[in-house]
Amino acid sequence: MARHIVGAVDEIPPGGRKLVEADGKKIVVFNLGGEFFALLDRCPHQGSALSGGILCGLVQSNEPGKYHFSRAGEMVRCPWHNWEFDIRTGKSWFDPRRTKVRAFPAHVEPGAALASDPQRAKAQSGESAAQKDSATPSMHMDGVAVEGPYQAETFSVKVEAEYVVVEV
């Protein structure tokens, strides 16, 4: 698994999302109240981009005429045919076992940790780009990742900032 920096934490506010490309895959990263979740940006139905879907809550019922609304903003509806996916798991609500979108682990790391990552240092030919604001390190942060033609984003890593990292 390669780690990819998605962006600085404050770039994706709660309720926000960011689309990135990593390892040749389009991945959409959501912020749910400070927790980050990453899904493949490809609906398992017919491939629409989930990053364009509206966020909604979960409507459940244990009896006709009774509506229980919860988890506001934690489901995403595909823009094409409105299938609902749980952002936390990638599972569709109507058929969670068989219909799901691939989810990737996402977490927050301090810039200092990223900058001192020995593997990353290797990837960056020993240059500690994070310590120099002007440098533009790869979003690939480990030594095994192959920097290929799909790599779309580069940016600076500040030691004092926090970053969203997705493992692909």
Place this chain on the structure above:
Amino acid sequence: MTEAAIDCDLHPGLPSMASLFPYMDQHWRTSLKERGVSQLESASWPPAAPSTVRADWRGPKGEAPCTLATLQAQVLDRWNVGTGILNPLFPAQLPFSRDLSAAFARAVNDWIRAEWLDGDKRLRASILLPNAIEESVAEIERLAPDHRFVQAMTLCMGEIPLGRREWWPVYEALSRHDIPLAIHAGSNWRHPVTSVGWPSYYLEEYTANSMGFQASLASLITEGVFVKFPKLKVVLLESGVSWLPSFLWRLVKSWKGVRFEVPWLDRPPSEYVRDHVRLSIRPLDVPEEAATMARLMDHLGSDELLLWSSDWPHAHFEGDATVPQGLDQALLKKIMVDNPLATYARLREGALA
């Protein structure tokens, strides 16, 4: 034919309005006589239409068979039928007056009991429901103790969609007595039989019934009737069958996108149909040949949905070709015996009340 075969759709004819008079209280009997109401026909089944009564089953003046003896000769004895379910099509649901509608339903049900059920141990019947919900519940409660009434029957095109909560007292009563709801083709003429208005021709109206069934089924499922009443079974009579797979495909497909609108459905609509809904096989709306039948069964995805029915005296087949060509023996046994038994708790009991 095996002695165990169960014919799920037989229509006993009513000789005349006067046949019901003995089963009405004095007020209604007098009232109908005074008004000169000697006949009540629903345009759904024009008496002279060839499909309404098979030519060789008509009486000397072309009339529909309306005696137990004709039913025995034409169906029960001829095909060695084990059990037959009577579904009277007298249009008790036509009157706008709830009281008159209920009086008709009571009279028809008592006429069925006295002149048909009492005359042949092989017979069972539907409780004909009137055009009103409280009165329907009352009729179910009145007749449920007689276990020869194995289901209750209404029409596929009524006043309000069948799944609406107004109807739920009826489903509560049916569930409590373990009696299926039968929905028969036909309209009580409160609304145009198509959603775009009144059609000009019988041909249009006849085919519009499948839309009535689809709307009724969609209503029952989406309103959550089967969630609220998990024991309830529904039998579609004279619905045709081949529209069901494409209708369900569309319903399931759309449900995936608007599931949150009906959150009480915890599985695809098609699964509620598989668990709760059964269909009679006459009239069958596909060519009756082996390859087509195999495809139809494949699309239905289950061999438990279909119930054998001759639909006597309606004309849907020649001679003794009571079942479609191309069904193998195992499937025939399911359709003619196992499926009806699984559907009707009161047929499983076997003995009379």
